[in-house]
Amino acid sequence: MGNYIESNLARDEKILERAHVSWMSQIWYIIFGILLLPIAGIGLILILIAIINVWTTELAITNRRIIAKTGLIRRNTIELKVNRVESLGVDQGILGRIFNFGSIVVKGTGGSNAPIPYIAKPLDFRKSVNHYLDELDDKAVIDS
Template identity: 25%
Template sequence: MSPTYLKRLLGDNEQILLTTHQHWIVLIEQILVEIVLAALTIILVTIFLISGSGNPSIALGYLLVIIPLVSLIRDVLKWWNHQYVVTNLRVIQITGIFNKNVIDSSLEKVNDVRMVQSVIGRFLNFGDIEVLTASEMGINRFTRIANPIHFKTIMLNAKIRLEDQVREVTSEASIYAIPDLIERLDALKQKGLITEEEFKEKKAALLAKIQ
């Protein structure tokens, strides 16, 4: 997939942390039939030529190899364009060679991550990941993804950093709002709605937050 297309999907201040694909075993399963058909075609045409039939048109049979080769190229492009991307804000799944299908899950809405690895998956380092979110989509499934533990770690670390940034901004916003709150308390005191002692107590508590 063109890096330019992926960059166009990114928002302001969004950075790519990881880009990966399904495991190579998925590609092998998809192209194995095409490889076998291409090999059989070459073998059969070669046998007919060697048998001495004397018909040179038999060599045209090699053109039949084009059919499985075209299918093989299509499967390779399909696998290559099926990408899983982790950014500092979300997880993106992109499929399609020409017509693109993009599904993303905001890290802020991710509630849980489930990973499943079979014995073969642990040996070859692939597995399934389910991202449970609070969005309408609910669950985003990544099947037989390469190096799922690394993918999960990168995603969860990005989520933690994002949550820390949100808490930091919220805390700063509260600090900047403290002078306004003190002014409102003073106004309540002037109106006789709170006592001088209550005003001093609440003012001290607010000032303690910025020390």
């Protein structure tokens, strides 16, 4: 999959950093899917849920926006201009800390709060986004 972001880029917009869903975040679907495989296809459904979660979730920061998309049949998208981002948070449970995955929570001006779940290496993504936002702030101070 992975073409929603590319197909929705504006003119002169470039992807700076991407984040992907961690397969380890789907471990329970996979384990129970394998265990329940012999039972009327229930296991296959669980394995398909894991695959769909990984293949259909996209997250990226461009030079203009933070863009996220989840879902296959029911699509949920988030597009927030970088100058509207107040902060990026990371939610990680115990397994997320162990296996390095978690939810990125994008907080924008006006109270918008958008969680994007199951992201691999969420602290690295947040660090990259914060670095880019700091560069924009520094450039704004120099230009003014």
